[in-house]
Amino acid sequence: MSEIADNVIFKKDSGEKINVLQKYVGLKARQGGILTVNFRTPNEDMDQIKHFFEGMKASEAIKYNIGETGDVDCYFKGVAPLLKQIDEAGFEYSFLSVTLQELKKDYDDDIPNGCSC
Secondary structure, eight states: OOOOOSEEEEEETTSOEEEEEGGGEEEEEOGGGEEEEEEEEEHHHHHHHHHHHTTOOTTOEEEEEETTSOEEEEEEEEEOOOEEEEOTTSOEEEEEEEEEEEOOOOGGGGSGGGOOO
16 A cells, blocks of 8 residues: 655656645645645745746646646646735744646547547
8 A cells, every 4th residue: 555645746847846745735626627726834935936936937837746646737827926924823924826727638639630440
């Protein structure tokens, strides 16, 4: 029995990647394959995350892998402004929301030229 790792890895086509603990990542699926990725981390951990997503272009390819369960192909859609907040216990944290669009596999791609001959 294999265990799911406690991290989420984001990878660009360039090979650049970032590894974030799952406890800091929230995923929210929306209609049309849109995925909102919310990062809520201690301020010192946010710089690396923000740097990774800054400068990405809309529709740039990116993959994510939750707990080493396999890559999911997406397009980058955008990043919201960084928010600095304080929770009920007085702990300061950063919040960043990134929007991705999952690529849906078209099963007809397995048939050459759309023909089953």
